[in-house]
Amino acid sequence: MARVVVGHALMQYTGVRDSFERLFIAEYARVVAVADRILGDVHEAEDVAQEVFTDYHHRHPADAPYAAAWLYRAAVHTALNSIRGKRRRLQRETLHERDSGRLSLDIEPAQDPQHALLKEELRDEVRAALCRIPPKSASVLALRYSGMSYLEIAEVLGVRVNQVGTLLRRAEAAFRKEVDREPSR
Numbered sequence: 001m002a003r004v005v006v007g008h009a010l011m012q013y014t015g016v017r018d019s020f021e022r023l024f025i026a027e028y029a030r031v032v033a034v035a036d037r038i039l040g041d042v043h044e045a046e047d048v049a050q051e052v053f054t055d056y057h058h059r060h061p062a063d064a065p066y067a068a069a070w071l072y073r074a075a076v077h078t079a080l081n082s083i084r085g086k087r088r089r090l091q092r093e094t095l096h097e098r099d100s101g102r103l104s105l106d107i108e109p110a111q112d113p114q115h116a117l118l119k120e121e122l123r124d125e126v127r128a129a130l131c132r133i134p135p136k137s138a139s140v141l142a143l144r145y146s147g148m149s150y151l152e153i154a155e156v157l158g159v160r161v162n163q164v165g166t167l168l169r170r171a172e173a174a175f176r177k178e179v180d181r182e183p184s185r
Contacts, residue, residue, distance in 0.1 A: 027071050033045075038142050137170065
């Protein structure tokens with residue numbers, strides 16, 4: 001791609017854009033994977049990644065040493081916020097439909113409806129439990145089960161590597177407690 005350079009400002013802009021492109025190319029797949037692990041929907045995870053990268057681009061330099069850690073942490077928080085928002089919206093819509101007397105069920109057909117229903121209920125239960133535990137615990141679980149190493153999790157959360165195992169055990173205990181607390185539907 002040919003670039004016409006007119007003045008120092010354009011050269012600086014081009015360098016910033018190139019830095020951001022490199023960051024985007026290097027981290028996009030991982031940011032989507034982290035969000036997808038929480039959301040269970042790759043398209044929604046891509047939306048989260050787009051929002052996270054846009055926020056980062058507007059607020060931080062592309063070549064900052066904390067870039068990857070910030071992006072992963074923001075992906076976790078944005079995905080959890082998305083789940084919380086959906087839950088609140090669903091509650092409002094269900095209440096509205098119930099009040100107006102037109103509660104409907106939109107169920108997609110599946111090859112094994114019972115299996116699909118149980119699987120979806122389990123996913124919903126996991127997401128609900130993640131939203132009820134402290135954000136740091138939800139973050140450490142999402143990051144670890146997205147395939148990140150202890151070192152990478154430590155960088156994202158801003159803690160020492162030897163603390164990650166303890167944080168993970170506490171997060172798993174809090175998660176189990178929330179899942180056990182969750183009444184069956």
